[in-house]
Amino acid sequence: MRHIISVLMENESGALSRVAGLFSARGYNIESLTVAPTNDETLSRMTIVTRGDDQIIEQIVKQLNKLIDVVKVQDIQETPHIERELMLIKLQATGEQRDEVFRLTEIFRGQILDVTDSSYVVQMTGPGHRLDAFIEAVGSIPVIEMARTGALGLSRGARGMHV
Amino acid sequence: MRGVCPRRPWESFVELLSGAEILVRCLQEEGVDVVFGYPGGAVLHIYDALFQQDKVKHVLVRHEQGATHMADGYARATGRTGVVLVTSGPGATNAVTGIATAYMDSIPMVVFTGQVPLQLIGNDAFQEVDNIGITRPCVKHNFLVKDVRDIADTVKKAFYLASTGRPGPVVVDIPKNITDPKVKVPFEYPKEIALRSYNPTVKGHTGQIKKAVDLILSAKRPMIYTGGGVVLGRASEQLTQFTRKLNYPITQTLMGLGAYPASDRQFVGMLGMHGTYEANMGMHHCDVLIAIGARFDDRVTGNLEKFCPTARIVHVDVDPASISKNVKVDVPIVGQVGEVLTEMMRIMEHEGRAPDAESIAAWWSQIEEWRGLDCMKYQWSDEVIKPQYVVQKLWEVTGGDAYVTSDVGQHQMWAAQYYPFDKPNRWINSGGLGTMGFGLPAALGVKMAFPEAEVACVTGEGSIQMNIQELSTALQYHLPVKVVSLNNRYLGMVRQWQEFFYSGRYAMSYMEALPDFVKLAESYGHVGMLIDKPADVEGALREAFKLRDRLVFMDFRTDPTENVYPMVPAGAGLNEMILV
Numbered sequence A: 001m002r003h004i005i006s007v008l009m010e011n012e013s014g015a016l017s018r019v020a021g022l023f024s025a026r027g028y029n030i031e032s033l034t035v036a037p038t039n040d041e042t043l044s045r046m047t048i049v050t051r052g053d054d055q056i057i058e059q060i061v062k063q064l065n066k067l068i069d070v071v072k073v074q075d076i077q078e079t080p081h082i083e084r085e086l087m088l089i090k091l092q093a094t095g096e097q098r099d100e101v102f103r104l105t106e107i108f109r110g111q112i113l114d115v116t117d118s119s120y121v122v123q124m125t126g127p128g129h130r131l132d133a134f135i136e137a138v139g140s141i142p143v144i145e146m147a148r149t150g151a152l153g154l155s156r157g158a159r160g161m162h163v
Numbered sequence B: 001m002r003g004v005c006p007r008r009p010w011e012s013f014v015e016l017l018s019g020a021e022i023l024v025r026c027l028q029e030e031g032v033d034v035v036f037g038y039p040g041g042a043v044l045h046i047y048d049a050l051f052q053q054d055k056v057k058h059v060l061v062r063h064e065q066g067a068t069h070m071a072d073g074y075a076r077a078t079g080r081t082g083v084v085l086v087t088s089g090p091g092a093t094n095a096v097t098g099i100a101t102a103y104m105d106s107i108p109m110v111v112f113t114g115q116v117p118l119q120l121i122g123n124d125a126f127q128e129v130d131n132i133g134i135t136r137p138c139v140k141h142n143f144l145v146k147d148v149r150d151i152a153d154t155v156k157k158a159f160y161l162a163s164t165g166r167p168g169p170v171v172v173d174i175p176k177n178i179t180d181p182k183v184k185v186p187f188e189y190p191k192e193i194a195l196r197s198y199n200p201t202v203k204g205h206t207g208q209i210k211k212a213v214d215l216i217l218s219a220k221r222p223m224i225y226t227g228g229g230v231v232l233g234r235a236s237e238q239l240t241q242f243t244r245k246l247n248y249p250i251t252q253t254l255m256g257l258g259a260y261p262a263s264d265r266q267f268v269g270m271l272g273m274h275g276t277y278e279a280n281m282g283m284h285h286c287d288v289l290i291a292i293g294a295r296f297d298d299r300v301t302g303n304l305e306k307f308c309p310t311a312r313i314v315h316v317d318v319d320p321a322s323i324s325k326n327v328k329v330d331v332p333i334v335g336q337v338g339e340v341l342t343e344m345m346r347i348m349e350h351e352g353r354a355p356d357a358e359s360i361a362a363w364w365s366q367i368e369e370w371r372g373l374d375c376m377k378y379q380w381s382d383e384v385i386k387p388q389y390v391v392q393k394l395w396e397v398t399g400g401d402a403y404v405t406s407d408v409g410q411h412q413m414w415a416a417q418y419y420p421f422d423k424p425n426r427w428i429n430s431g432g433l434g435t436m437g438f439g440l441p442a443a444l445g446v447k448m449a450f451p452e453a454e455v456a457c458v459t460g461e462g463s464i465q466m467n468i469q470e471l472s473t474a475l476q477y478h479l480p481v482k483v484v485s486l487n488n489r490y491l492g493m494v495r496q497w498q499e500f501f502y503s504g505r506y507a508m509s510y511m512e513a514l515p516d517f518v519k520l521a522e523s524y525g526h527v528g529m530l531i532d533k534p535a536d537v538e539g540a541l542r543e544a545f546k547l548r549d550r551l552v553f554m555d556f557r558t559d560p561t562e563n564v565y566p567m568v569p570a571g572a573g574l575n576e577m578i579l580v
Helices: A014-024 A054-066 A096-107 A128-138 B009-013 B019-029 B041-051 B065-080 B091-105 B132-140 B148-163 B206-217 B228-233 B237-244 B279-285 B336-349 B357-372 B385-396 B409-418 B437-451 B469-477 B493-500 B518-523 B534-546
Strands: A004-009 A032-038 A041-052 A070-075 A081-092 A110-115 A119-126 A143-150 A152-155 B015-018 B036-037 B058-059 B082-086 B109-115 B141-144 B169-175 B184-187 B222-228 B248-250 B266-268 B288-290 B310-316 B329-334 B403-406 B453-460 B482-485 B527-531 B552-557
Touching: A004 A014, A004 A054, A004 A152, A014 A032, A014 A041, A014 A054, A014 B015, A014 B132, A041 B552, A054 A070, A081 A096, A081 A128, A096 A110, A096 A119, A096 A128, A119 A128, A128 A143, A143 B266, A152 B228, B019 B041, B019 B148, B019 B184, B019 B552, B036 B065, B036 B437, B041 B082, B041 B109, B041 B169, B065 B082, B065 B091, B065 B109, B065 B437, B065 B469, B082 B091, B091 B132, B091 B169, B109 B132, B109 B148, B132 B141, B141 B148, B148 B169, B148 B184, B206 B288, B206 B310, B206 B336, B206 B518, B222 B279, B228 B237, B237 B336, B237 B403, B248 B437, B266 B279, B266 B409, B279 B357, B310 B336, B385 B453, B385 B482, B385 B534, B403 B409, B403 B437, B403 B534, B409 B453, B409 B482, B409 B493, B437 B453, B437 B469, B469 B534, B482 B518, B518 B552, B527 B534, B534 B552
Parallel strands: B036 B058, B036 B082, B082 B109, B109 B169, B141 B169, B222 B248, B222 B288, B248 B266, B288 B310, B310 B329, B403 B453, B453 B482, B482 B552, B527 B552
Antiparallel strands: A004 A041, A004 A070, A032 A041, A081 A119, A081 A143, A081 A152, A110 A119, B015 B184
16 A cells, blocks of 8 residues: 655755665665755655555554654554645647647646747646646657656644654 | 864863864773774774773774674673774775674674765775765664764764664764864763654553563463563563563573573573474464564564464564564563563562463473473484584583684584573674674673683684684784684585585585694694594593683584484474474
């Protein structure tokens, strides 16, 4: 099963490689991993999307907690939560394709950020599956390049993860 | 590089020291009495500061791997943190095997590695290697010190992390410019340290402990299974009281030996791949398994699908990640084993509860029946020395009271099987990583800590050659340990597996071109003995141990075809043992 794991860790060089190293050393799967500093400048927050059965997820959470740089770990899959991802996608757009891309971007509530006579760059945010759906909808229109951030997640409600 | 920092008014009350001096002062503050190391360019400032004091001794090894194993042996025997100092680049990479060895067995160790000056890091400088990156997967934690003012705090953290919770090695990487004698800063050693992300659990959860007591007392066929955690947690006394109080059978892992007296009736021997018949059968048929400070390693469990099929399991461990990692348990308790055992006994006493004596008596008669098989018997020979016999005689000659280190292979198993340990911290071997070359330097580390104690290294002609250069260190620091080499002219454990599982194709397990170990020992300034007749074994051992102030290398020519029994083949259940 897919899990989104949030990790608060010391904002120090090397902390990221400890987490990445743990996943590769123990053979855990990483679907996406994203990290940036938080409002508390001593902490950064990492969001990891992984897959595994309950026993593996339990081990992942325990092993993350064991890392000295890791301050807090939460499997937000266990609580109601919001998930968002950002995608920038550059599509070939000539002739009829220009209208088609424009229309699809409207439907998916994306934005066109860059236009040339043969391409569009579209920005799209939403849960991962919605970004996947957009790519599918684009269908035969050639994708020149794309970049995705990987998922971010927060639990719903007034309570949050802090030190 | 910075010059001498300007003195501020408040600094007149504190000392101004260089980074190198601060590091040495930190070691003194931590009560470190000996550092095992090897100098080199990046640590010369530190060596200069070490040279100018006499509180912290330094042992010059012959290879950095030796330094880590010595510190490791010292730590295992004393329970204190072992300390290593090596230079950058090859000094640090040579230490990695020893760091990984300590990591796998959770041994408290602090390893200081030199590093090229900060401004050169990343430039592929001479003797530069990414120590932090290389050691990351085999340390509890590691630090790169980037400011001389951070040394004291970092050292304090390193010792705290290494020795608390589930212990382990910590690496502190120190760039050369940080120890510059010309840069002096105020020194004050922190009294306490707090890490917001590290709070090891001490006391177990009361509700869980109560549940565990209920389950333990409901047992009709109980087994107590303990590991290295009891030795590391200094909980041998509590374990002994607990086990005697319950009158339950107890088995121990390779790492746990000595935590409960092996000569006691309730001890049914080691379990696992080369465990006793009674221990493994007891595990297989028990209805309640009480696992304490053990981690359900694959050499212990055999095939997980066949492991303890009828048991409900209580597991006490200080490391939550060890619980339900390999085997799902019914009552997990995170806490220090000593604290948890004491609390369990308090509850039993307070509530006046005891086990079901009738069922336990019936269980014991079953266990005695298994024990009656005498699975450890071996065939005697008048012609060729049986390795088991050497270990038995070693036990007799040392009164069962020696510190015994071992290398890795058949001799390690025979030492574990035929030298019953009645005290903890006496049996010192690389269980997790299985590092050949561990035994001799580890023995020297033990002898450093306990100069008056008898220290024997049980080894083989394969393993001993992996760190034999430390015979030179032994002479320099007068460390008269006894080397008991079971020389069967084979990489014995490899040969045994090839005999069993590769139809006797002995690929590269035959040791051709062996040196003359007697002459080798003599050339290092020690005493060498060659023993090739069973009748001479005891006499040689007695003579060797009489030479109290000499290192004696005993080259026992043992039966080349002897195998370690019993054996649970890989993939089998604990009840599917190969007996002699």
